[in-house]
Amino acid sequence: MRRSRTISAAALLMGSALILSACGGDGGDGDGAAEPGNIYADCDANPNECNAVPDDQLQDGGEISFAIEKNIPNWNIISSEGNVQESAFVLKGVLPYTFYAEPDFTVTMNEDVLVSAEQVSDDPQTIEYEIQPDAQWSDGTPINADDFIYNWKVQNGEDCPDCAPASTSGYDQVESVEGSDDGKTVTVTFKEPFTDWKVLWGSGGPMYPAHIAEENGGTDSPKGLAESFEWFGKNVPEYSGGPFKIENFQDNESVTAVPNENFWGEAPNLDRLIYRVITEASEQPTALQNNEVQVIYPQPQVDFVDQIDAMQGVSSHIGMGLVWEHFDFNLKNKFLSDEPLRDALFTAVDRQGIIDKTVGQFTDKAEPLNSHNFVPGQDGYEDVVSEFGHGSGDVEAAKKILTDAGYELSGGKLQTPDGKTVPEMRIRYTTGNEIRQNECELFAQAAKELGVTVNVEPTDDLGGTLVEGDYDIIVFAWVSSPFPYSGAVQLWTSDSGSNFGKYENEEVDKLLREAASETDTAVATEKLNEADKIMSEDAYVLPLYQKPTFIAAHDNVANVRNNSTLDGPVYNVAEWGLRKE
């Protein structure tokens, strides 16, 4: 980043001139671009390799600033508080993990840390991890089975009752974690099969060093585990088990990472990587234009997608991510507990029309999503929605469903088969989210054609609204995952706390649980899609579309590309670099 050496006081005198010049501003030169043009041109066709630059065309070292949208609330990303995207981004190059997700959603073993990871037995399900012999923490302590054991204990919900992990899913199914070969081989045995075993110790929940935990609380007692778990949250990591280490943290401002000189793998290209906190997404394009950051990754909005398109020396790419929007019914509403009414309302909703009037304004890639558990591009994605006509916008078909079920229109109001008028309903969205507001307005319009009045109401407390069931219909988003099987149990089973609309179907519960406890992924996928199909037929949740993700970077930035999974663009942070001038 270039520094000012001009006497800035002169700038004060030019204030009024600046205002005038802004009116005719040209949008900037996009300085710093060594290779003009669209560096993301082939990202749709080749998401894992686009903007790849050979080492001999990279500068030796250099610095990149990457905008993140929140301060780091907590340094322990396996804790409920620390489990946020920004912490995960910053620690991606610092903490070791087993598997991560590529931009095309495939799950890949982290070869820096592991030599192999294989299921060696089906009954009981047993996984054997072989750790790289040279893998070590920055203080020289080997990365070994102790680290696996510590991180299992603090997340299994039993060994450390006072730890507050983000999730115990999967770890609570582990019977034992044992080390051999000087701790370089780890054998994990499950009490019952866990289909998503690759998520454990993975990039979403990487490993903290057991030997540091030992020094700051302990690893053997519940009290020691809780103390060390909390310690990791409150203290900036001075340790590293990855290509980068944290050099500096300025609270609310930035985190600076520099290469970890004791990293055993290929050294990072950059001398310094700065994560700059810019909490307003709308301010990130200006910072990019002024070269205060070189890479941004905000949620796309029409105005700044256009703004960035107009910038010279800057490239951008819109991808379709794992976050998906959906309409949910609250089945506690006695009218909505009647399946034909739900069926008809979902049929009357025009998903393509919704897309055209919302995210379709800045991308033509968005299309109706037809699964509750997979997104297009993921192995296992299957259309389980279209056959039921949901989201088609076919009002006549919707009316027929109602008529066949005995509903009638009287004075423009829909009446149930037993003669009761369907009351006015509320559809809710997050305050300030214009896209969701539009989605709700369009739902209400569709419902009106069936004689159902739906009032659109915002909520500034989405979590509270969901938990209390203070809605009839609601629009929000879930994050899908490259590890969908355990997630599906958490979202859809009858007794799950995240099943806010109180959907109940014993058959679905059974299939979801079986899918999450399979040793054969193909069988698990089949069962999950079978459950998904029943859910679609039951018209509980209507998937709308995958939310777009958006990356923009200066043209001289190399090997940085969109990764719409939770790993984000930093999934390959050690490869990031700058093109030669």
Add this chain to the structure above:
Amino acid sequence: MLAYALRRVLLSVPILIASTFVVFVITALSKSPISDLRAKNPPPPERTIELERQRLNLDQPLLERYWNWLLGLFRGDFGPSVQSRMDIGAEVVDRFIVTFRLIGLAMLVALVLAIIVGVISAVKQYSGVDYTSTFLGFLFLSLPSFWFAILLKQAGISFNNAVGEQVLFTIGDSSVYVTGGTWAEFTDALGHMVLPTISLALLSFAAWSRFQRASMLEVLNSDYVRLARAKGLRRGTVMRKHALRTALIPLTTVTALDLGAIISGAVVTEKVFQWQGAGTFLLDAIERSDVYAVQAWLLVSATFIILFNLAADLLYGVLDPRIRYA
């Protein structure tokens, strides 16, 4: 004067306590931080939610929470934040220092400009200078602050492009790394201050220059100024010692009363220019439903406003001998 000042301070204490209670109740009842936790994906275990509830004292009745918070203040404990890493007391002080660095300079610039422009406008009433300053004053008054700030940022980028160097910055109060020693750090800090200072200062300047003009006109037309001129005093002496000094009293009142509004206005400036000051601290705290952080902000900002108003009262005495000797 001292007794008066003490009386003013003591009267402020119950008002301060009452306001903290009202804000505590409103914030606590508006939204529970636990509901955000429950809506997380994947959902955290029940035990995690219970631990968080205990840590944030949400297992206590509302009045007991407030009372314990009040008692904690005497020990310097501002209570637990939703962000467990945050020491609310230290954080709120840091944030106010950032904000006062911003509004301090902005107020100074605005005051100096307002006095100069107001006086010249009054002295040269209905001249070209007067009409121009009036036009600019109303223009700045009518500008939405966020829009003006965004316009300024684009202007700053255009300026950088024109000079071929990064002189002005649009984000934060300093660069993460500055090489080149103290001078480079100074120019870097200045480069970060220019745009937000202009953004904040011009809005206050617009209002204050109008006050100063009106006040100066009133004084210039008063009998004692005419008498001073009739006595043969020099024009400069009349203006400086008799007219301006008296005409500053209304501006002093307005400036003191405006402090609260300026702190509020700084929220927009801080957001747009990404200064991590008290304004963004408050917004983030409200968003997180961080009751104790909101309380800390209220306590500190209210204290500053009370002290600033007190300082204004004391300044009257300096500016107007009749008040001093009364």
